[in-house]
Amino acid sequence: MIGNPIVASLELGGTKSIASLTQGTRILQQERIATGDRPEAVLAFMIETLQRWMRETPFAAIGVASFGPVGLDADREDFGYILTTPKPGWSNFNLLPRIRDSFDLPIGFDTDVGGAALAEGLWGASSGCRTHAYLTIGTGVGLGLIVDGKVHHGALHPEAGHVRLRRSPGDTFQGICPFHGDCLEGLISGPALISRAGGPVDQLPASDSIWAHVAHDLAEFLTMLLLVTSAERILLGGGVALGRPMLLPAIHAAVAQRLNGYLHKCAPSDLQTRIRFAGLGADAGPLGGSALALQALQRR
Incomplete structure (x- = not known):
């Protein structure tokens, strides 16, 4: 990439959606709106914001990073759509086609976690890694996986938040996922923790069994992720993870215990480097859109 172009980023999250104007890792402008259950209103706000910025500070490309599941196969009719989602009002919404109708620019499109994983590889805590992952824990639980600098896709994209796990001994919580009950998202997402606790969890002590x-x-x-992907680094992001630093030592010890010496360099001390918090913090999402925009510009 020649120079340091200004690009626009749209991050659609489960709770809030953020429009950003960026140059590298510098956020020049930013506007946000509650995602809610009215996609038409959210998208209109986003498009109007970008059009205003274009008049004031022209940008070279747009990156759209959205909660999912989303259609990523350019050969299918649902490319650029938000597919069947637990988010009320958003299922089968034609997100990308509407943005393309408004701007004649290169547009990158992926999941919000895919974009964040890409940004962490470019500028954050996964810099220099060929294979790395970003797990976000917030309104939902999502995974972005990067292989050789590209966001991994298959028939769809990773939906790892909906895997089922061996349950914690003594944990009888039924989970809140409308599709799977006690999948990972149904157990540890922000709404799941509120349901577990019967209210906000911000003030719960570190000793609470939750x-x-x-x-x-x-x-x-x-x-499981280490065994399946052999990721060089796994980053944890999102409000639940970033707000609970006391979880990391327990996670490192528990992962090492489960691996039982099987994988190379997976003692607790090694895992402190291999499993860590996202380096870009709360900016991983907005900068994820920026990274997608830069890739789209490069392809053009």
Whole structure:
């Protein structure tokens, strides 16, 4: 990529959606709106914001990073659509086609976690890694997987938040996922934790049993992720993860115990580097859209 172009980023998250104007890792402008259950209103706000920025500070490309599942196969009719989702009002919404109708620019499109994983590889805590993953834990649980600098897709994209795990001993919580009940998202997402606790969890002490169950569930999942992908680094992001630093030591110990010496360099001390918090923090999402925009510009 020649120079340091200004690009626009749209991040659609489960709770809020953010429009950003960026140059590298610098966020020049930013606007946000509650995602809610009215996609038409959210998209209109986003498009109007980008059109205003284009008049003031022309940008070279747009990156769209959205909660999923989304259609990523350019040969299918649902390319660029949000598919069947638990998010009320958003199923089968034609997101990307509407943006393309408004801007004659290169547009990159992927999941919000795929974009965040890409940004962490370019500028954050996975820099220099060929294979790395980003797990976000917030309104939902999502996984972005990067292989050789590209976001991994298959028939769809990773939907790892909906895997089922061995349950934590003594944990009888039924889970809240409308599709699977006690999948990973149904157990440890922000809404799941509120349901477990019967209210906000911000003030729960580190000794509360809820956090032991969360550490167990994450260790189960991360052990499987290491065995399946052999990721050089796994980053944890999202409000639930970033707000609970006391979880990491317990996760490292539990993953090492589950691996039982099987994988190379997976002692607890090694896992401190291999499994860690996202380096871009809360900016991983907006910068994920920026990374997708830069890739689209490069392809053009």
